[in-house]
Amino acid sequence: MIKHPKFAVVGHPNKGKSSIVAALAMDDSVQISDTPGTTTKQRSFPLSVDGKTVYELFDTPGFQRARRVLAWLEKHEVSADKKQEVVRAFINEHREDERFNDEVQLLEPIMNGAGIIYVVDGSKPYGKEYEAEMEILRWTGQPSMALINHIDDSDYSQEWKRALEQYFKMVRTFNPMQTSLEQHMTILESMAQLKEEWIAPVKASMKLFEQYHEQMLNRSAFLITKLIYGACSFVEELPFDTDNASEADKEKIEVNYKNKLRELEENTQNKIEEVWNHEHLHIRQSNLTFEGMDLFSEESASVFGLTQKELIVTGATSGAVTGAGIDLLFVGHTLLVGSAIGAVVGGIGAYFGFKELSEVKVLGRTLGKKYLQIGPMENRNFPYILLGRSLYHTVKVSKRSHAVRDMTELEMDAAFKEKWLDDDLRKSLEKYHKIFRSGKEVEADVLKEYEALIGQVLVKLIGS
Ligand SMILES: Nc1nc2c(ncn2[C@@H]2O[C@H](COP(=O)(O)OP(=O)(O)OP(=O)(O)O)[C@@H](O)[C@H]2O)c(=O)[nH]1
Ligand SMILES: [Mg+2]
Structure with a gap:
């Protein structure tokens, strides 16, 4: 040997x-x-x-x-x-x-x-x-x-x-x-x-490297898929004892719901950092974070989310709005607010802002116990924002060298979305996001298809 x-x-x-x-x-x-x-x-x-x-x-x-x-x-x-x-x-x-x-x-x-x-x-x-x-x-x-x-x-x-x-x-x-x-x-x-004797072993190691890299991409795609599906389909419940749920209860369930989604995102980020061999970041208790850019912030929505027009076009793929309809919506540069567009597009309202992530429902159970329920995610923009952030984080982690010792925040690249999301992909993704949001059981094959799609995006962003 x-x-x-x-x-x-x-x-x-x-x-x-x-x-x-x-x-x-x-x-x-x-x-x-x-x-x-x-x-x-x-x-x-x-x-x-x-x-x-x-x-x-x-x-x-x-x-x-x-x-x-x-x-x-x-x-x-x-x-x-x-x-x-x-x-x-x-x-x-x-x-x-x-x-x-x-x-x-x-x-x-x-x-x-x-x-x-x-x-x-x-x-x-x-x-x-x-x-x-x-x-x-x-x-x-x-x-x-x-x-x-x-x-x-x-x-x-x-x-x-x-x-x-x-x-x-x-x-x-x-x-x-x-x-x-x-x-x-x-x-x-x-x-x-x-050195001549090194050609064979170094070539072999290059091959191993490529395989290793592919593995890391695949594992990242798997984790991101699990996150998007998990977050979109997640349902939070909160029981209440009084006759009517108080405003405080409603606020509380929304806070819990958001925190749970933030937690899902963070757990996924940690796992992806492990995949790319950055365990040391955890030891220092500071990983690559979107410091000051909360998942539910306006900034996050504007950098990673779809624009109003994209949302409408994507909604239109389900047949609700024709090209003419879109033009009408933008007449006089007056944008209709979220719920209005939602009404036109048909289906769920609340495209913009995060107040309307999902409706808080009051549900009853046997034995008279009542509870509040929120989720699955109704906001159409949310999966794109979460996906954009996940991809961005993965790209940064994958390019982060083991020679870098001081921890930095993720600096924002407002043009990031253009690097990976085009009309076709958006349409493909929307098909799956719709399924994820439906709250119905999702078949493993469907998740595999989504994972393959994410894998392709990662190859485009990180290289194969
Ligand atoms: N910005 C930047 N800093 C670098 C780069 N390469 C090395 N450094 C920094 O330069 C300093 C010296 O880097 P080392 O890798 O410790 O250098 P070295 O040649 O091993 O040094 P000695 O062991 O002391 O001989 C460290 O603070 C590194 O972070 C680079 O490409 N860019
Ligand atoms: Mg040295």
């Missing part, structure tokens, strides 16, 4: 080496900080998929005394085939030497057979001081590539490329703060090219 490929991530201090290890090994335990010299020891981070190690990355300290080391090596004038031995001799002689701890640590995995990934910061100018580092790496004789990371916005990548290309046969740009399957695959592709 071929052993899995190993790569040592090396470079100057504080250039994002550990961030790259965290992103590529998908490991949150990698130490990252803006203090130079954070990593002081080499450490291996194997990446396993289904219990199989696909590759192993070594996080290493940055070069500290590159010129001194190079001077030491160069003192031993040898032919090219002996250079590796000189590097080995350097390691052996300086193992206990504090001054060269970092160089010994970073050279060791390389001399044990790891390929080299040399990391630079393309937002800082190139300088001659890096040449000693690259020269040392050349002495190791190991296959190598360079990755340009951009810690800030400035861009010196052209001068970096010119310099790096003299030392490395492959130079790529990589952003550890953002992950996508595509970026990961491109880097793996380059890694495979470093």
